[in-house]
Amino acid sequence: MTILGQQFIGAEAVKGANGEIFGIDAASGSKLTPGFGGATKADLERACALAEAAFEPYRALPPEERALFLEAIADNIQAIGEELIERCMAESGLPRPRLEGERARTMGQLRLFAGVLRDGGFLDARIDPALPERKPLPRPDLRLNNVPLGPVAVFGASNFPLAFSVAGGDTASALAAGCPVIVKAHSAHPGTSELVGRAVQKAVKDRGLPEGTFSLLYDSGREIGQGLVADPRIRAVGFTGSRAGGTALMKIAAARPMPIPVYAEMSSINPVLLFPGALKARGEAIGKGFIASLTLGAGQFCTNPGLIIAIEGEGLDAFVRGATEAIAAAPAAVMLTPGIHRAYCEGTGKLRGHAAVELVGQGTEGGELRGQAAFFATSAENFLAHHDLQDEVFGASSLLVRCRDADEVAKVIAALEGQLTVALHMEAEDHAAAAKLLPKLERLAGRILVNGFGTGVEVAHAMVHGGPYPSTSDGRSTSVGSLAIQRFLRPVCYQDLPGALLPPALQDGNPLGLWRRIDGKLGQD
Ligand SMILES: NC(=O)C1=CN([C@@H]2O[C@H](COP(=O)(O)OP(=O)(O)OC[C@H]3O[C@@H](n4cnc5c(N)ncnc54)[C@H](OP(=O)(O)O)[C@@H]3O)[C@@H](O)[C@H]2O)C=CC1
Numbered sequence: 001m002t003i004l005g006q007q008f009i010g011a012e013a014v015k016g017a018n019g020e021i022f023g024i025d026a027a028s029g030s031k032l033t034p035g036f037g038g039a040t041k042a043d044l045e046r047a048c049a050l051a052e053a054a055f056e057p058y059r060a061l062p063p064e065e066r067a068l069f070l071e072a073i074a075d076n077i078q079a080i081g082e083e084l085i086e087r088c089m090a091e092s093g094l095p096r097p098r099l100e101g102e103r104a105r106t107m108g109q110l111r112l113f114a115g116v117l118r119d120g121g122f123l124d125a126r127i128d129p130a131l132p133e134r135k136p137l138p139r140p141d142l143r144l145n146n147v148p149l150g151p152v153a154v155f156g157a158s159n160f161p162l163a164f165s166v167a168g169g170d171t172a173s174a175l176a177a178g179c180p181v182i183v184k185a186h187s188a189h190p191g192t193s194e195l196v197g198r199a200v201q202k203a204v205k206d207r208g209l210p211e212g213t214f215s216l217l218y219d220s221g222r223e224i225g226q227g228l229v230a231d232p233r234i235r236a237v238g239f240t241g242s243r244a245g246g247t248a249l250m251k252i253a254a255a256r257p258m259p260i261p262v263y264a265e266m267s268s269i270n271p272v273l274l275f276p277g278a279l280k281a282r283g284e285a286i287g288k289g290f291i292a293s294l295t296l297g298a299g300q301f302c303t304n305p306g307l308i309i310a311i312e313g314e315g316l317d318a319f320v321r322g323a324t325e326a327i328a329a330a331p332a333a334v335m336l337t338p339g340i341h342r343a344y345c346e347g348t349g350k351l352r353g354h355a356a357v358e359l360v361g362q363g364t365e366g367g368e369l370r371g372q373a374a375f376f377a378t379s380a381e382n383f384l385a386h387h388d389l390q391d392e393v394f395g396a397s398s399l400l401v402r403c404r405d406a407d408e409v410a411k412v413i414a415a416l417e418g419q420l421t422v423a424l425h426m427e428a429e430d431h432a433a434a435a436k437l438l439p440k441l442e443r444l445a446g447r448i449l450v451n452g453f454g455t456g457v458e459v460a461h462a463m464v465h466g467g468p469y470p471s472t473s474d475g476r477s478t479s480v481g482s483l484a485i486q487r488f489l490r491p492v493c494y495q496d497l498p499g500a501l502l503p504p505a506l507q508d509g510n511p512l513g514l515w516r517r518i519d520g521k522l523g524q525d
């Protein structure tokens, strides 16, 4: 397979004629060839028209057909082989083992959603049979199942060029739900996007699906991405990236004559609470584990532990000792793009110069395009007085908030913005203190984890990768795990619809063999 600088509009592979973008070798900053033509407004119009035309036939397919399609995409991604890993390494600066793991995760996500389709539980089929004799009024026959929203726009993430990009979790869950997808490729990895886009396009063709089921566009400015969100045929948006980018798209979606949901995963600093018992028992070891999580992937995880909260004392001193020792040995690491590196340097530079903040430890020196890990500290009082200390610094930078007592810990927690994760390090003796905080933590974050760090999200049925604003735009959902499909569905109730007109999931005799809730009781009748 060769990279040709092409975008995919339905069955066509075409070079855009609206300017040109280039992949950048993350380690050297040099341009990679070929150039990728940006989409024109006509390209956008055609992709949206094809997606709209594909929606009815695509959503009408039996779930098994969509499952086979997702599995075909996974097989096609595997078949790209070495070229995908090499191009992705160059464009992202991420190392081979990480990207091989991410490719496996991407294929695993597609297969997970094939399983979700075969299971059928996502349809949430419910039947309340008619009660014609009921007094004072008879009950009509009511049947509910979920239907897909319509074509979905997906903005891939720079930091997960495979698992959160062209065929990543948003695309997999939207396609599983029955929604055609138009991806706006992230300009940080256009070559990777083309390779994966071609794999999806081939699966569409091989499975005989409507061509508009999938398109992939490049944007040489902001016009195409914004135009996509504004287009009346698009019915939902999936996004992972900056708060500025996510909120810009939310505004566009809300200002449409028909507003649509934007599922944006944005900024999170993932507080880590260190309880006294845990610090006493193993403060130094927690410090070392923290730096391993902080520096993973040059710190470019939205689940990165960017804030540590703890009560002062010997245990905390041991933690700081372990962390400073470990961070001193952390090599500066290539960052995803020159822009992200610049933003990281600005963010850490601000903390270095902040009157209320001290530098506790740092990694080996940065150099061009490489991020130098940094660990800062401040007091709870200062943290509460300076809201800007909550700003996400995307990369391997973290801030310790030293508290005098449990009351100050509670005050710091109460002042925090919404988060993807919160991690608790504790021993049995800390359980009572943790129990007191739990109701607050449930309000704060989408995932609460113990004696670990939030990096490395498991793709599973019980996973929540989401949280209150600004970690995401809608804390009621997740972008990782099987529950992600719910973002692209809505319930429809059929009242007294003749049996022959009902969707298969709701027909008498249960032709799909689903678990259904009949009169409130789950069964397979
Ligand atoms: N918390 C998290 O999960 C992550 C946070 N970040 C943060 O984002 C910063 C930049 O990283 P990046 O990944 O590029 O994130 P961005 O939010 O800048 O970009 C994400 C995607 O949205 C597009 N986009 C951004 N702003 C707009 C807009 N106003 N209108 C239309 N489209 C838009 C981008 O287009 P284009 O490709 O053309 O730039 C890209 O496709 C990082 O330094 C970091 O602070 C990044 C990744 C993950």
Ligand SMILES: O=C(O)CCC(=O)C(=O)O
Binding pocket: 157, 159, 160, 164, 240, 300, 301, 302, 303, 454, 455, 456, 457, 458, 465
């Ligand atoms: O840690 C993960 O697996 C996911 C992290 C993530 O979603 C992100 O960094 O954007």
